[in-house]
């Protein structure tokens with residue numbers, strides 16, 4: 001066993017037993033004596049039971065399947081913007097702006113700006129309702145920062161929204177763009193920030209025009225735990241006129257500052273919470289098993305799964321649970337870090353054409369596809385899927401990880417566990433329940449292409465894709 005793998009397994013074991021750390025401390029004699037002697041009987045019984053579980057887990061650890069990645073095969077870069085996480089950090093927009101005016105960080109110099117002006121991109125009215133926009137506007141006013149608001153309206157990001165945002169940014173001569181909202185708002189704001197400086201229309205970038213220069217500095221403030229778009233260097237845009245949904249991409253599109261404030265996600269309605277949370281889970285799983293995965297991205301992907309899996313149902317059923325919302329926001333962010341470095345997989349490869357054709361929310365179609373894609377990839381990354389299944393077996397689900405079973409069997413169990421979890425948050429499990437028609441399979445297969453397909457552990461062919469779609473239907 002490699003030393004790095006041993007360490008990773010120990011980390012997993014530690015995380016799986018997070019809730020029992022206190023009891024472990026008793027064993028090690030770390031607790032004050034008086035607190036040990038005062039333990040009630042039922043607590044002592046609980047401790048003994050816990051000890052048994054730990055012993056079982058240790059046995060399990062010895063047999064736990066190891067991933068095949070090795071550091072010596074890895075080449076990676078890992079660019080990160082500035083990040084602030086925590087309750088109430090949304091009010092730090094002015095601080096972020098003044099920090100970014102440091103000439104070392106962006107091409108705009110403080111001396112060139114009499115008074116900073118920002119374009120705030122929002123989605124629907126919920127940002128106003130939850131008071132987040134007011135907080136930003138107030139703090140900007142107090143700091144002599146001018147603001148203008150661009151509202152994208154409802155729905156997924158389109159090239160038209162981006163072009164309109166660019167037009168407003170140019171007319172108003174803004175210095176910064178702030179995106180506050182879900183993934184679509186992030187994508188519009190991010191693309192607009194890039195195009196304001198690089199010129200042209202959003203459709204030009206769909207056709208391959210590169211972002212040669214850094215865009216306007218973009219500050220990302222997500223209000224949903226889902227896409228991870230705040231940390232990615234791409235924007236997924238629908239072009240209704242040309243009939244497609246695809247990404248525009250460039251290292252210059254990356255946010256310069258990210259404010260992760262879990263309070264902003266408390267008002268997210270259950271249906272959007274479920275759909276965006278399912279997307280985050282899929283992204284974590286797909287990046288973990290990606291063909292391009294490497295140990296550093298694995299750390300983020302695994303931690304994302306640890307954070308998302310136990311909280312998905314909690315935030316769906318109890319939207320006001322701050323602790324669960326915090327872990328979901330961090331989990332989706334970590335998943336974003338992972339996949340922006342190592343790509344996604346076939347769920348996303350299929351979800352783009354299907355989501356576009358039937359106008360299905362992205363997270364729902366991703367959720368419905370995930371169990372079938374896991375089964376499709378079964379023989380290619382069973383070692384990693386089995387590891388995920390172990391994390392899932394700690395949830396309140398009927399199916400469990402089984403230490404004596406093969407990786408393949410545990411991968412199948414993972415597909416079942418994911419179905420159970422998605423049912424709990426009312427995500428449809430079959431494509432037919434989302435309105436997908438069998439007669440469109442040819443079109444879907446033809447349009448399943450791009451980076452996500454290339455990083456899937458199994459290279460797909462039309463025949464096997466058809467079987468996969470049949471299975472998911």
Ligand SMILES: [Fe+2]
Pocket residue numbers: 227279283348362366
């Ligand atoms: Fe996604």
